[in-house]
Amino acid sequence: MTKKLYSALLTSFNADGSLNEKGTREIVRHNIDVNHIDGLYVGGSTGENFMLQTATKKRIFEIVKDEAGDDCDLIAQVGSIDLQESKELANYVVNDLGYKTISAVTPFYYNFSFPEIKYYYDEIVKDVDANLIVYSIPALTGVSLSLDNFAKLFENPKIIGVKYTNADFFLLERLRNRFPDKKILFGTDEMLLPALSLGVDGAIGSTYNVNAARAQSEIKAFEAGDMKKALDIQHQTNDLISAILNNGLYQTIKLLLQDMGVAAGYTKEPMHKPTPEMESVAHDIYNKYLKN
Numbered sequence: 001m002t003k004k005l006y007s008a009l010l011t012s013f014n015a016d017g018s019l020n021e022k023g024t025r026e027i028v029r030h031n032i033d034v035n036h037i038d039g040l041y042v043g044g045s046t047g048e049n050f051m052l053q054t055a056t057k058k059r060i061f062e063i064v065k066d067e068a069g070d071d072c073d074l075i076a077q078v079g080s081i082d083l084q085e086s087k088e089l090a091n092y093v094v095n096d097l098g099y100k101t102i103s104a105v106t107p108f109y110y111n112f113s114f115p116e117i118k119y120y121y122d123e124i125v126k127d128v129d130a131n132l133i134v135y136s137i138p139a140l141t142g143v144s145l146s147l148d149n150f151a152k153l154f155e156n157p158k159i160i161g162v163k164y165t166n167a168d169f170f171l172l173e174r175l176r177n178r179f180p181d182k183k184i185l186f187g188t189d190e191m192l193l194p195a196l197s198l199g200v201d202g203a204i205g206s207t208y209n210v211n212a213a214r215a216q217s218e219i220k221a222f223e224a225g226d227m228k229k230a231l232d233i234q235h236q237t238n239d240l241i242s243a244i245l246n247n248g249l250y251q252t253i254k255l256l257l258q259d260m261g262v263a264a265g266y267t268k269e270p271m272h273k274p275t276p277e278m279e280s281v282a283h284d285i286y287n288k289y290l291k292n
């Protein structure tokens with residue numbers, strides 16, 4: 001399989017919202033030992049990163065690096081609307097922990113100009129010996145980068161690609177066509193097959209924590225030219241994802257991991273803890289789509 005599959009790593013929290021180190025380590029191990037994942041995207045949306053204090057973010061990066069070692073590729077998402085925090089996190093994960101690749105979400109909330117966004121990225125990566133992958137997720141940040149915006153960001157040789165979580169497949173095709181040597185990792189699990197057909201280098205997503213086997217089979221079928229099999233698998237995957245989304249995304253993935261024997265813990269407030277109904281639905285989803 002030449003296309004790489006990364007899990008957007010979940011973080012395990014205790015009922016009181018504190019970090020559950022043991023559970024987070026179990027999620028890492030499950031991805032490596034059971035999912036045979038190519039890599040982990042640490043500190044992203046799925047890790048509930050944007051609700052965490054700097055010290056907690058640092059502890060998670062440290063735990064994951066300690067647990068994973070060199071067993072899989074690691075990308076540390078250090079983006080923040082506090083540029084100083086992003087630079088502090090970049091310096092910590094690269095110089096203290098040994099991460100080789102960092103990522104940063106487009107700065108959001110204050111409607112930054114593109115020159116301010118370019119400054120943000122160049123500042124984050126300039127003082128560390130690492131490469132950076134832009135994290136573009138317009139639906140959640142409200143920041144849509146144009147093809148020319150990407151071209152300007154990519155002028156920095158340390159900015160090696162993009163985690164593209166966007167339904168705009170025309171822009172995706174234009175990016176692939178114009179930047180054949182930049183890494184494009186696709187972030188919408190429901191649309192993996194169309195993204196593969198446009199030539200992405202791989203995928204990063206939340207549902208791969210529990211559905212990596214199907215995604216790997218889909219990629220293998222695609223690479224073997226069996227589009228019918230690949231589409232059949234995408235249909236199965238999207239039945240699963242629809243059920244997960246309808247039941248509560250991160251809560252349900254954590255409940256599914258618990259059915260797999262992984263202490264995935266709770267989500268962080270204000271996200272609600274699962275209700276008995278959600279727990280029952282998650283068990284049904286596991287039994288229907290994931291039980292071996």
Ligand SMILES: CC(=O)N[C@@H]([C@@H](O)[C@H](O)[C@H](O)CO)[C@@H](O)CC(=O)C(=O)O
Binds near residue numbers: 140206249
């Ligand atoms: C908002 C969100 O969670 N997006 C996911 C997807 O994997 C998404 O959960 C999946 O496609 C189901 O909708 C990823 O793009 C996010 C991601 O990679 C990250 O955690 O940074």
